[in-house]
Amino acid sequence: MISAAEALKDFQKITPKTIPLVEPFSKGHRACQGCGEVLALRMAAKAVGMDMIAVSATGCMEIISSSYQTAWETPWIHVAFENAAAVASGVEAGRKAMIRKGKIKDNGSKIVAFAGDGATADIGLQALSGALERGHDFTYICLDNEAYMNTGIQRSSSTPFGAMTTTSPPGKVSKGQMTWKKNMPMIAAAHNIPYVATASPAWHVDLMNKVKKAVSIPGPAYIHIYSPCPTGWRCPPETSIETARKVVQSKVFPLFEVIDGQFILTRDIKKPIPVEEYLKTQRRFGHLKPEDVAYIQKRVDADYDRLLKLVQATNPEA
């Protein structure tokens, strides 16, 4: 198989002027106002184009897109909560065998799995790990709204420290979520797959280019998209993009790529904003005390430094 870098040699970047006009994910969905997840999904789908075969995990994006009418203009399949990666493996294997046997033509279809953070970091982690390890040619996109929203805002292992959810409520002896957010992109990268990236809908052209890269590289690719959820995060619908910007500017959610094992920062944050400024955009963090915020700031800085070291270590010329 050719390397990701080789596959990207003639990569044609999407620019603000060439943003695809197609809408593989179109009207007719029932997402909440200001939903950052559906916005991220729409941007990702645009970047893939009409050649997409989409596989969804159970979750908000599946429910809002397929009740009464379908919002999917391309072939789409939903099977269950924890198995989007395994279903995508099957679609890929089936097509591969049939193309080889001459039963169908290779029309360049791109298989893309969409799943929430719960479907990815928790219940579906095993299926995802299996599919990445086996090397299926598909792209897995985690739309991370940092909790189980479809079932009513319960915590996941992707819920950040200190966040209030219905199963991590702050109380006399609790600050809300007491564990640190599971680092899914690093877990995906540890599978040595050709392409891993993080993205935010506040950098929409960057997001689309990352998705376009992911689907043009042979083999598995993983993209982790930060996806604001006004309903679950207790913030006004019109602030989704602002929040998606602040999370990056505060270094809480750095934007990077891992191409053939090389880490690349796609947005270097030279002048970060304080974490507090990000936290205060959402009422889910409203109960935190200054010492909690200081603790988060310290860990965010440490994590970011570690990422910088990885960039230097794997990509000294950058």
Add this chain to the structure above:
Amino acid sequence: MGRRVGLEVSLACAEVVGLCNADVVAAYPITPQTHIVEHLSEMVADGHLDAEFVPVESEHSAMSCCVGSSAAGARTFTSTSSQGLALMHEILFIAASLRLPIVMAVANRSLSGPISIWNDHSDIMAERDIGWIQTFAENGQEVVDLTMHAFKVAEDKRVCLPVAVNLDGFILTHVIEPIELPDQEEVDAYLPSFEPSQSLDTANPISMGIVGMPEIYTEAKKANAVALEESYEVIKEHWAGLAEKFGRTYKPIETYRTDDADTVFVTMGSLGETTMSAVDQMRDDGIKVGQVRIRLWRPFPVEDFMEAIAGAKTLIVIDRALSPGLPAGPVGTELRGLLYAKGAKQYVANFVCGLGGRDVTRSQFVEMYQTATKAAASGEEMTCQMVGVKE
């Protein structure tokens, strides 16, 4: 014409999946199914079968992968057993409701706990209501024929449903039997390539697996149930086709020496062979017994069954699984319900035996007969009894 070979039944099963030209095999190993998938992976590795062998990380993913590949339009096979089947449980319903013609060999094995690798039917009995077509093989030849037949039925446009072929773990999977393996040309003539009525194709986009709002869920379920019921005629039709091509006849319900029998044993799977010899032995002693064997478990062949037992006064229904909390095993419960609905007068005695690999001997059939006859004569209702329990 095919060739007669001495072959382990698992390998014969894998060979016939190869002859059926499967496109995708996704599977996870579990005793006693392992030889089936090991042989399939060898066949793929040797280029003897042109298929994708997907060595998934669990049975949940095996069935999920099968759903994906079948939805993409590929001929798809898997095989499992026991805990593996239980782990697939969630996705088995979805495979049926998406109307995907996946074929699965189930090497029947008991369920934990205690953990046991040996044969009974508790794995598949826990999957009675998944909406799959289910057949039970009695011997190696049946495994081969029922597997070919499974693809033929599953992919028939009038059916479009997944099919499970049950074969008893070890008793069948690990035994070498004389088997007639058909030629490639014969199989090709019986089973043309799979033409899905719908698939995931960008030229003709469809959404599969949408939300079932209360306004449509009932109708979707009904459509599923009707499809399963209506598969019955197609199943028989393709058995007739099989008989014509290969000279072996199959019926939903088989009978043995039932013509003048007062009492019949009702069995499923490989136990049927022991039952036949027990029936012969009892006949030699002048006892009028016979055997009725259920080959097609879902859809249940109601009329064929009623006809098969019409002359009998007492039924001895043998279950290979428990239904704790009910005074009958799963098969016993069903048949009692059926007879009640039909207003039939037969006395039903229900026994559970052969759990977790325990042998069922001919003398136990005689015991079951004696207990049942006594109870029937008294006319008193008899609750399910477990045979050969060491108290």
